[in-house]
Amino acid sequence: MRRKLSIRKKLAFTGLICFLAFGACELYVRATRRHSDLWAFTGRSLAEHPMARWAQLDAFCAYRAKPGRYGSLTGAKTVNEHGLISTPSLSLAKPAGVTRVLFLGGSSTAGTGLNLDDQDTWPAKVIARLSEEFPKKRFQLINGALGGYSSFESFGRLTQRLRFFRPDVVIVYHGWNDLYYFGDRDLAHRWRTLDDGSWGFEKRPRKLVEPRFFDHLIWPSQVLTKVRIRLAVAAGDGEIGESRGLAPRYDKRAVEVWRENLRLIRGAAQTLGMELFVCKQATLVALDMSPKDLARSNLEYHGFDLDAHVKAFDALNRVLDEEFPKNRVIDARALSGVSENFHDHIHPTPLGATRVAEIVSLGILPYFKGDDGK
Secondary structure (H helix, E strand, C coil), rough: CCCCCCCCHHHHHHHHHHHHHHHHHHHHHHHHHCCCHHHEEEEEEEHHHCHHHEEEEEECEEECCEEEEEEECCCCCCCCCCCCCCCCCCCCCCCCEEEEEEEEEEEEHHHCCCEEEEEEEEHHHHHHHHHCCCCCCCEEEECCCCCCCCCCHHHHHHHCCCCCCCEEEEEEEEECCCHEEEEEEEHHHHHCCCCCCCCCCCCCCCCCCCCCCCCHHCCHHHHHHHHHHHHHHHHHCCHHHHCCCCCCHHHHCHHHHHHHHHHHHEEEEEECCCEEEEEEECCCCCCCCCCHHHCCCCHCCCCCCHHHHHHHHHHHHHHHHCCCCCHHHHHHHHHHCCHHCCCCCEEEHHHHHHHHHHHHHHHHHHHCCCCCCC
């Protein structure tokens, strides 16, 4: 006859199972997730700048990516010896008979946000399409984009870094990141500066989550730390959980900053003998978007509401029509507002990247065929 376990033994056995399960979760999280420092999140210790892991300062474009390979669950990214993302190794001197195509933009051009493998970024797909259309020509990709870049960074990088690679064609795909200063045009003259006027990736104290007494009990565990931070965000506890009211309008003076930046890029391209194309960027945000899409559109990045956001984006695009010939403006907005094209507010899914590449390729093919009216 089998003896029944005592309640004490049952509790001990259950406790052991729970302990082992928790230990397994802890080991898994530590092996597969980036370490979270609870003291840094709560402002008790200095916090590393999140960009310091993959970026280094650059005198002319604020920062550039550190060379190396960066793996993720959604895509592997490489950065070549010149700090160019998803770009094959490149010599400074352009080989004879090679056409170099330079892409300027933010994370949606770099293929980050939702990380895309190097060959799955839309600039890489454009180069593949050109190589297919013109098998006797040699094309080289230069992806000069990077997460967080606006037209400010692209102008600096083009004129002081990338021009030495002698690109033949430049394709600009900007919009979303430039809206950061549309909330307040007076921020433009302080672009890429911190509150004290400096700029860098030094460790600084920054309280993102309100400290609590029980932090001292859970800080050794990465599982509990990550749960603690996630719950704090969901509850609106601390800076990363706060929700701001959105303004009903944008600063219209900022449109002229955008115009001037594009004129500077155009002037540089003309001076350096590069053919310039500009794109009307596709975005998930649209007036008729679903509540689910609106929830993942992060309008708080810019501080103004949906209507103001759409009007600001329209203002950006009008400038392109006013400043550039029709055959040098590529319109990707047919993809806007379509959920399957976007991982979030601006970053394309693999399908979205394929569609952007198709639109851009069709826009530049006439130039390479010599029948674009010039």
